[in-house]
Amino acid sequence: MFHRDQPSLERPGISYLGRSIYATFGLEGVNDGLETTERAELLDYFVAALIDEPTATISDTTVDNASGLTRFKANFLSSTDATPVGYRWDFGDGSDYTVSFPNADASHTYTYCGTYTVRVEVEDWWGNYVVGTQKVKVDNCLEGWVLYLPVALRD
Numbered sequence: 001m002f003h004r005d006q007p008s009l010e011r012p013g014i015s016y017l018g019r020s021i022y023a024t025f026g027l028e029g030v031n032d033g034l035e036t037t038e039r040a041e042l043l044d045y046f047v048a049a050l051i052d053e054p055t056a057t058i059s060d061t062t063v064d065n066a067s068g069l070t071r072f073k074a075n076f077l078s079s080t081d082a083t084p085v086g087y088r089w090d091f092g093d094g095s096d097y098t099v100s101f102p103n104a105d106a107s108h109t110y111t112y113c114g115t116y117t118v119r120v121e122v123e124d125w126w127g128n129y130v131v132g133t134q135k136v137k138v139d140n141c142l143e144g145w146v147l148y149l150p151v152a153l154r155d
Contacts, residue, residue, distance in 0.1 A: 004016075007130065009119055048080040052078055052079060054079070054128055056074055056132030057075045057132045060072065060073035061134065061136050063138070063139065063140040069107040070108055070136065072134075073106075074105075082125050082128070084122050086100035086123040087106070089106045089108075093110055106120075110140075112143045115138070116138060
C-alpha cells in the first residue's frame with residue numbers, strides 16, 4: 001500500500017507531507033532470478049515512488065480564429081523520469097472538468113472573453129499527481145455571435 005497526500009483539481013493543496021509504503025510481505029519472500037521483479041528492483045520502485053516530485057506547466061496557449069478554439073499544452077517533468085499517464089483540465093470558466101485522458105493537448109471554446117485561470121491535473125505512472133496553472137487572456141469567444149433562424153431575405 002502506497003500513501004502520500006495528492007493534489008487534485010477539486011483540492012489543489014496538500015495537508016500531509018508524509019509518505020509511506022506498507023507491504024504485507026517481507027523482502028526475504030521475494031525470490032531473485034526467476035524472471036520476475038527482484039528484491040533490489042522492488043526497493044528501487046518503492047523509493048522512486050516516494051521521492052518522485054512531479055511538476056506541470058501549461059504552454060502553447062493559442063487561439064484558432066477560424067474555429068474559436070483556444071488550445072493548451074501541458075508540460076510534465078518528474079524527478080524520477082516518470083511518464084505521465086493521464087491529464088484532467090479545468091478551463092476556468094465554470095464548465096465541467098474534463099475526464100482523464102492520455103494526451104497532453106486540450107482545446108476549449110469560451111463563451112465570454114476575459115482572463116481565465118486554466119489548470120491541469122497530471123498523473124504519472126507511480127500514481128503521483130500534480131496540478132499546474134496558467135492565466136490566459138481570451139479574446140476569441142462566442143460572445144456577440146447570435147444566429148436567428150429562420151432567416152428571410154428580400155431582394
